[in-house]
Amino acid sequence: MPEQPQIARPQSDRSQSDRAMIEIKNVTRSYGAFKALDDASLTIREGEFFSLLGPSGCGKTTLLRMIAGFDNPTSGSIAVGGQPMEGIPANRRPTNMVFQSYAIFPHLNVEQNVAYGLKRLRLQGGEEKRRVEEALAQVSLTGLGKRLATELSGGQRQRVALARALVMRPKVLLLDEPLSALDKKLREQMQVELRRLQQAVGITFVLVTHDQYEALAMSDRIAVMFGGRIAQVASPKEIYQRPVNRQVADFLGGMNFVKAEIVEENAASLVVDTLGFGRVKTDKPKAFVRNGGGATLGIRPERLRVLWDNATAKFEVAGKVVERHYFGEITHLIVEIPGLEKPLSVTETNDFGADDIPVGTPIRLAYDPEALVAMGD
Amino acid sequence: MTAAAEGSPPLRMTRARRNALLQSEPVQGFALISPTFLYALILLVLPILVVIAHSFWTQHYLTIDRTFTLENYRVALTEPIYRDLLWRSLYISLTVSLFTVILAYPIAYFISFHGGRHKSLWLFLITIPFWTSYLLRVMSWKVILGYNGVLNSGLMGLGIIDEPSTALLYNSTAVIITLTHAWAAFAILPIFVSLEKVDRTLVEAATDLGDGPLRSFLRVTLPLSAPGVISAALIVMIPTVGDYVTPKLVGGKDGVMIANAIQAQFGKAANWPLGAALSVTTMLIVTLMAGATVLIIRALQRLAR
Structure with missing residues (x-):
């Protein structure tokens, strides 16, 4: 896994390199006659905060789960970091996910949750502890390491899920509606924090959301999806000001x-x-x-x-x-x-x-x- | 009710007081549990008290001497025959619960994780053996393990053994095999229930964090289903210690268990106080063993982290 860049990227639409991190080519996912995803093609750049935006059932979560390896395309291909993902199981992919329900292990405390993926790597000389501390600091949870998952608030659970994924230093962090369970005020605060965190760590973030404001506020680019198809891929400003069709225009306000x-x-x-x-x-x-x-x-x-x-x-x-x-x-x-x-x-x-x-x-x-x-x- | 109360002031007072009493939470709570509480009291607590009382008395041919004595406990704990029977019972019940849980877990896991739409059908199929009498199921093991039984004929037919083996039936192994089969469903169900409660997203999260199927099972699914494993182990272990039908039918003299001795004391030997003392001793030891099992599984669970 690559070392995490030490400098924060400047905040601007042109900040990411033009190198592709995720390449999705003609991906279709059918369940019988129903196509959850229909011939979707998309390139997500390295270091980009990318959002998949659409109403429920538009195929955005299906696409995210296929990037993570929990689902496989019926046809088409997905590559992450230039490496084709076909046949690679979820546990060997350079991606980590923040689940909608957070999926915090209830039998482990915060520290053990964050260290979960590191245990397997058998890091030497306190490296594991150092990385856990660092990840907890990144999400402002320092000092809560010994708490049980059941003793945390929704916002804190979300941060644990985030730290647990970030500590793995993935090439791509996948976020499945991470803010939908939070109340409005906390959600808005987390939007700012997530964006800041992404800038700091420089990892490619792929966010799935049905909240257009969330997508507009955080993303470098957005893909708007309807009925399994990608309707438009552009910057938030472009999507909002120049929607390609009535459906996109309507969905964004x-x-x-x-x-x-x-x-x-x-x-x-x-x-x-x-x-x-x-x-x-x-x-x-x-x-x-x-x-x-x-x-x-x-x-x-x-x-x-x-x-x-x-x-x-x-x-x-x-x-x-x-x-x-x-x-x-x-x-x-x-x-x-x-x-x-x-x-x-x-x-x-x-x-x-x-x-x-x-x-x-x-x-x-x-x-x-x-x-x-x-x-x- | 209010209108009637207004007409007669003294009545109103008592009614108000009674209403206050009826509305108080503890009273309502006791009222709610009282039927079950009485049921438990009459059918569980009283018999146990009777047994405990008997264990401190002495039998004189047909009458019972009610002066307090610990003689029965001395016999129960020091007589080699009872000690051996008790040890054997504990050994058999521990072995049975271990095997039952080990065999039941994969079945429960399969139904829960791969049962799909047919989960209830699978559970239904598992209960089918219970439609017949327990005695019949034990007898059928006699047919399988017996001298001219299915297993012996099969092994002879294959040329593995020359003459029927007598090692299969009438010993403690036969008791263990029979009990393991008889209690399987009681272990499958609690394990199944606790596996059903394991959030599948947690398994996905473990996979996402790099665990293969075996690792995620050992680190997430198994620890989270531990409550089911504990109850399965206890459900099997506690009653099997006191089983006397199975040892009587397939155990021979090598498979006699403590419950057979207790039965004898209450029956042919006609020494109720000694039988009671044996019962109480067994009960206490089973309690300790159950507690120890819970602690051991919890410790293993902590170790898995």
Whole structure:
């Protein structure tokens, strides 16, 4: 197993090397007629924090378990660190896993749990103890080594599971919905900590989650999956701002969809006519599929801004507030625009009094045409 | 009820007090356990007290002298015949429970881990021998192990032995074989239950951390199923010490156990106090042995870490 790098990697999207750590090629997993995973191909880079995001039953856990060796592809191949994994059992793979249920051994204390995988290596001269201490320190559990698993809180159990996997210094750490059992506050804290830990140890992390915020907050790149297929692989920003289709857009948060007619199309861009937003020129996504003469444009609710009093913007649409929902720091407005078949939802921070806009008020919204993205249906 | 109580103040007082009494947790608790408690008292505690009392008395032909004496215990503990019988009983029951657990574990493991959808069918099949009488099952071992039995004919047919072996039946080995078979299901079930409770993710976690199938079994599955192993061992060990039907039928004079002596004291020998003293001694020793078994298995479990 490789020695752990001593320096933390700088936090930036370009921080990882371009060397592939995990190569998944045309992997299919069928159970009878049902395909849990359908021809998935994916490359995960060395040192990357990669997330598999999707609703339950999308095949993300199946894929993770196949990387770990608990399941085998019906067809296709998986390689980790350049080494094909076919025929290699889970216990000989350079991967370690943090289980959703944490799978802490109940008959062992924290120290024994963390040392579990090291015992077999028969390390010399206190090396085992040193590595256990180091792993416990990494997850801020120093001093709890003698506790029994049954005496730990959910967050602490999660840390033990993490330390137990990290102490093995795997090439790849697999995390199966590790935060789903924690309450919201602890979850958010652990997101930050996990990300920091990944930066510190420099190991490739592959996270499975159905929580889009978790994926957006922690990942270098995300693969969004639906029904056993990978819909899009990109950085969190790209996934959020330029989803390839309505399904991805919807899964990652609110999105207003606007029907449009294609006026002009070339390799890189589209010019479309919409009823509410008029004629718009947008980038053409790589996977864009033309749907007759039509296309769908999407704009996130927070990319629409309320224009107060006499303020004007270069691009604006006018409408009428039909609903208002208060969410503390933001207010959700539903605005009817003449010509649009569905009203737009708009989120506005409350610092200018959006929470006081009466229902029925005529309103103008500013937008950036860049924020209008074309996507397949 | 409230309306009626309001009409008659004195009644209300008593009712209130009675309600308070009925609602107190200890009272409710005792009320709940009282049927089982009485059952246990009458059917378990009283007979034991009767036996213990007898063990301190003396038999005079047809009457019992009720002056306190320890003579019965002196006989029970010092007479070579009883000491030997007791040792043999302990040896047989320990051997039987050891073999039963060793044979039952793989069966329970198979059903639990590889039984798939047919788990209940497998368990059902295991209970089939219990549909016949215990006596019949013991007798059938006589048929298998006997002079003209299945085993002897088979071995002779194969030319392994020239004449029927008499070493198979009427000795303590025959008792051990018969008891091991008779108690198998009682060992399989508790082990199966504790194996069912082992979280399969833990086995996966062990595998993920580098353990092969054997290692993960020894380090995770086996220690976590130890409660089942302990109860299986105890369930088999405790009753077999006191078994007297099997030794009587297949044990011969070499396979006589302490329970046969106790039975004789209460029966033909008509010395109830001595029989009682033998019973109490056996009971105490079995208790000690059961405790020791639990401690030994726990220690082994700790060693496996």
